[in-house]
Amino acid sequence: MYAYLARRLLSTVPVLLAVSLLVFSMLHLVPGDPVKLMLSEFQTSPEQIERLRAQLHFDEPLPNQFGRFLFGALQGDLGISIRTRRPVSAEIMDNLPSTLQLTLAGLLVAGVTGTTLGILAAVRHRTWADAALMLIALLGVSMPSFWLGLLFIFLFSLNLRWFPATGGGELRHLVLPALTLGLGASAILARLTRSSMLEVMRQEYITTARAKGVREFLVIARHALKNALIPMVTVFGLQFGQLMAGAVVIETVFSRPGIGRLIVDAILTKDFPLVQGIVLVVATSYVMVNLMVDMIYAYLDPRIRYNT
Amino acid sequence: MKLKIYLVLAMLVATTWLLGACGPSPAAEPTKAAGATSAPPVAAPVKGGAVTIGLDSEPPTMDPHASPSAVTFYISASMGESLLYLTADRQLKPWLAESWEVTDGGKTYTFKLRKDAKFQDGTALDAKAIKWNFDRIADPKYKAGSALTYLQGYVSADAVDDYTVRVNFKAGNAPFLTYVASPVLMFVSPTATQAQGDKVNQAPVMSGPYKIDEWVSKQQITLSRWDGYTRKTPYSDHDGAGYLDKVIWKFIPEPGTRMATFESGETQVVATIPAQDLARLSASKDYTIASKAWVGLPRIWALNVTLPPTDDLKVRQAINYGVDKDAIVNSIYKGIGTKAYAPLTMAMLDDPALRAFYPYDVNKAKQLLDQAGWNTVGADGIRTKGGKRLEVVLNSIDSGAGPDQINVLVQGQLRLIGMDVKLKAQARAPWYEDNYRCATNGPILFLRDGDWNGLNAFFSSALVGSNFNFACIKDAEIDKALEQGRAESDPVKRKALYLELEKKLLDQALTVPLVDELSVWALRANVSGLKFNGFTYPMINDLSMKK
Numbered sequence: 066m067y068a069y070l071a072r073r074l075l076s077t078v079p080v081l082l083a084v085s086l087l088v089f090s091m092l093h094l095v096p097g098d099p100v101k102l103m104l105s106e107f108q109t110s111p112e113q114i115e116r117l118r119a120q121l122h123f124d125e126p127l128p129n130q131f132g133r134f135l136f137g138a139l140q141g142d143l144g145i146s147i148r149t150r151r152p153v154s155a156e157i158m159d160n161l162p163s164t165l166q167l168t169l170a171g172l173l174v175a176g177v178t179g180t181t182l183g184i185l186a187a188v189r190h191r192t193w194a195d196a197a198l199m200l201i202a203l204l205g206v207s208m209p210s211f212w213l214g215l216l217f218i219f220l221f222s223l224n225l226r227w228f229p230a231t232g233g234g235e236l237r238h239l240v241l242p243a244l245t246l247g248l249g250a251s252a253i254l255a256r257l258t259r260s261s262m263l264e265v266m267r268q269e270y271i272t273t274a275r276a277k278g279v280r281e282f283l284v285i286a287r288h289a290l291k292n293a294l295i296p297m298v299t300v301f302g303l304q305f306g307q308l309m310a311g312a313v314v315i316e317t318v319f320s321r322p323g324i325g326r327l328i329v330d331a332i333l334t335k336d337f338p339l340v341q342g343i344v345l346v347v348a349t350s351y352v353m354v355n356l357m358v359d360m361i362y363a364y365l366d367p368r369i370r371y372n373t
Numbered sequence: 374m375k376l377k378i379y380l381v382l383a384m385l386v387a388t389t390w391l392l393g394a395c396g397p398s399p400a401a402e403p404t405k406a407a408g409a410t411s412a413p414p415v416a417a418p419v420k421g422g423a424v425t426i427g428l429d430s431e432p433p434t435m436d437p438h439a440s441p442s443a444v445t446f447y448i449s450a451s452m453g454e455s456l457l458y459l460t461a462d463r464q465l466k467p468w469l470a471e472s473w474e475v476t477d478g479g480k481t482y483t484f485k486l487r488k489d490a491k492f493q494d495g496t497a498l499d500a501k502a503i504k505w506n507f508d509r510i511a512d513p514k515y516k517a518g519s520a521l522t523y524l525q526g527y528v529s530a531d532a533v534d535d536y537t538v539r540v541n542f543k544a545g546n547a548p549f550l551t552y553v554a555s556p557v558l559m560f561v562s563p564t565a566t567q568a569q570g571d572k573v574n575q576a577p578v579m580s581g582p583y584k585i586d587e588w589v590s591k592q593q594i595t596l597s598r599w600d601g602y603t604r605k606t607p608y609s610d611h612d613g614a615g616y617l618d619k620v621i622w623k624f625i626p627e628p629g630t631r632m633a634t635f636e637s638g639e640t641q642v643v644a645t646i647p648a649q650d651l652a653r654l655s656a657s658k659d660y661t662i663a664s665k666a667w668v669g670l671p672r673i674w675a676l677n678v679t680l681p682p683t684d685d686l687k688v689r690q691a692i693n694y695g696v697d698k699d700a701i702v703n704s705i706y707k708g709i710g711t712k713a714y715a716p717l718t719m720a721m722l723d724d725p726a727l728r729a730f731y732p733y734d735v736n737k738a739k740q741l742l743d744q745a746g747w748n749t750v751g752a753d754g755i756r757t758k759g760g761k762r763l764e765v766v767l768n769s770i771d772s773g774a775g776p777d778q779i780n781v782l783v784q785g786q787l788r789l790i791g792m793d794v795k796l797k798a799q800a801r802a803p804w805y806e807d808n809y810r811c812a813t814n815g816p817i818l819f820l821r822d823g824d825w826n827g828l829n830a831f832f833s834s835a836l837v838g839s840n841f842n843f844a845c846i847k848d849a850e851i852d853k854a855l856e857q858g859r860a861e862s863d864p865v866k867r868k869a870l871y872l873e874l875e876k877k878l879l880d881q882a883l884t885v886p887l888v889d890e891l892s893v894w895a896l897r898a899n900v901s902g903l904k905f906n907g908f909t910y911p912m913i914n915d916l917s918m919k920k
Contacts, residue, residue: 097806148433150574159590223633320625322591
């Protein structure tokens with residue numbers, strides 16, 4: 066188990082290196098003069114452009130610039146944001162907790178509602194309840210979160226005044242964004258849980274358990290669910306990345322702080338250091354979540370760690 | 374089950390409500406184009422309370438000298454003070470400077486300062502502090518924003534005595550007098566700024582009636598009243614700091630959400646109101662609308678003079694005659710803009726001679742195109758010349774620069790004169806790149822500037838490929854006129870120079886002026902006292918709220 070973990074951990078290093086090279090070169094390969102684009106918002110003279118180019122070391126060869134970037138990143142120094150003149154790490158730390166909070170809350174909503182609905186549908190297989198639940202799930206998948214978010218705002222903020230439409234920090238600020246984010250994802254989880262449960266419940270050991278007189282609830286909870294969970298863990302890990310991406314829209318609709326909005330602003334204003342920093346941090350957390358998924362996987366199914 | 378039905382019903386209601394809000398609505402009351410706020414006067418403001426203002430974007434930095442962004446100055450205009458004040462009707466008034474003198478052909482400016490001014494940290498706001506601020510902006514090691522443009526040609530500042538400061542320029546610099554009244558050139562405390570390092574971007578220490586409490590990233594900036602402020606701001610109805618204890622500037626980028634927070638009372642004042650919501654808000658007794666025309670260059674189509682067919686004067690003139698601006702203002706702006714006539718907005722320079730250029734005239738446009746040789750009309754209704762179709766490429770941006778519908782409307786209007794407008798819709802970065810390389814027939818954009826010198830960024834030969842000269846015009850006569858305008862310190866002569874220049878720009882049809890835009894704000898009925906300065910930035914010292 067430990068050897069497997071160590072190998073798995075080590076394999077993330079080249080992944081992260083590749084990611085940082087990709088991020089760095091992508092931004093520099095985009096057509097256009099970055100310095101001009103950064104100054105494009107306001108009136109400038111040609112001297113100002115040259116001055117900024119030198120200040121940013123953009124007049125140096127690309128390998129040097131990448132070296133600077135990598136060396137700084139290893140020390141936790143991601144540079145200074147061009148637009149806000151603050152350290153990139155400070156910008157990220159101001160916004161990352163809010164996005165993580167939203168993602169985790171969304172994951173919780175998705176996990177609870179998704180698995181519950183999925184199990185219910187599987188247990189009531191081929192009844193009207195199954196059909197209805199899957200119809201809701203289909204609607205959930207097709208409803209854009211942007212639209213759902215606005216509906217929630219009009220309903221719960223403007224008309225009922227239960228929750229504020231904007232802001233972050235407190236729990237009441239989290240309710241609507243987490244529901245919006247989670248309900249979309251829960252639909253996918255519900256469908257997956259259903260098919261996974263149906264698959265497992267056809268197995269012989271379930272029939273055996275039933276034959277032995279185990280109560281139906283325990284059959285489902287103890288015997289079926291644990292095995293049905295394996296594919297779901299993978300999807301859960303993938304969902305984490307998707308939810309983080311979905312947070313961009315949710316954060317904009319609900320005016321929450323977060324790295325989703327941070328990166329959109331940074332891309333629009335060509336704030337190179339900030340874009341690089343955020344992508345690096347997001348990629349790293351994505352790699353880490355995948356690592357965790359693999360470990361849980363190995364825990365749930367012992368065969369996996371022997372095979373690799 | 375009951376709950377689900379309730380939810381479905383509620384969503385239906387919300388949907389209907391939304392659709393209603395988006396659908397066609399009666400035209401808004403025409404709003405005053407220029408001058409002071411249209412909010413009605415209210416008796417005896419109440420002291421205390423907090424007002425939350427919803428903005429559509431977040432400032433990049435609050436350091437006034439570093440920022441290129443108008444949002445910074447929405448907020449900092451009430452945190453700091455400048456040497457002079459530019460009123461809503463463009464009069465210069467004393468503020469920190471009690472009097473001023475222009476000598477040496479506009480190269481030297483001498484300001485006599487008031488003696489009681491202090492920064493919020495207690496540092497004296499004297500000649501030395503002002504010199505330090507100007508040197509800070511001009512320092513090559515400092516990444517200045519708009520402030521550097523406002524100090525173009527700066528040589529030095531001298532503290533003649535404790536309360537007299539003299540600013541020297543390489544050449545005559547008439548716009549400086551307007552720029553020195555801008556929130557861009559407000560001052561930060563030399564002591565606090567040197568001590569706080571990077572933190573100046575988050576919490577600059579200034580000298581105005583409000584000070585910054587806290588900035589929560591992507592969320593809000595909270596200002597609180599600074600009771601140490603005892604002076605009277607030049608625009609205020611009272612001595613000393615504002616009525617409100619706190620003013621919270623909240624960043625709400627999504628327009629639907631922003632309007633929802635306003636109508637639910639989460640915010641009490643809101644900026645950048647979508648045109649389709651304005652009529653509804655104006656009609657309600659619960660709200661008042663305050664508006665002020667933006668200064669600078671209107672929303673304007675810069676016609677690229679280096680690329681066919683807009684390299685032909687007759688084609689450019691035909692476009693000018695062929696665009697129906699009234700239709701744009703009525704159908705898209707619905708009360709948040711008026712028709713534009715010239716490269717400077719009417720709030721900047723208005724003259725019957727400018728209004729006479731290019732009335733909407735389809736026949737005249739067609740005539741001009743005939744004369745230019747585009748006289749065969751193809752089966753698709755598009756004119757041709759020597760087998761070539763009459764096509765122009767409008768460089769359009771998919772976000773950030775305002776209503777896309779204008780592009781589509783212009784496209785439809787010009788089809789009537791036999792011109793095919795292709796829209797090149799793209800993201801911000803390639804949009805700029807095409808403009809810098811003069812690769813399309815031009816973009817539609819605007820420029821905010823408090824001085825006539827704003828024309829320089831659009832039409833100076835030196836700025837083709839690096840700034841807003843997207844008409845790509847290199848014309849010695851225009852360059853000379855721009856220089857003369859910069860150097861002329863006599864306001865009457867200066868105005869005459871810019872009027873001549875505007876006529877020249879219109880003669881050459883380098884642009885299609887489309888819409889003079891308004892900055893429109895909505896206030897809940899119990900909130901009053903929002904004012905604007907000559908740069909169209911909101912001033913909140915008189916803002917107050919009744920319970």
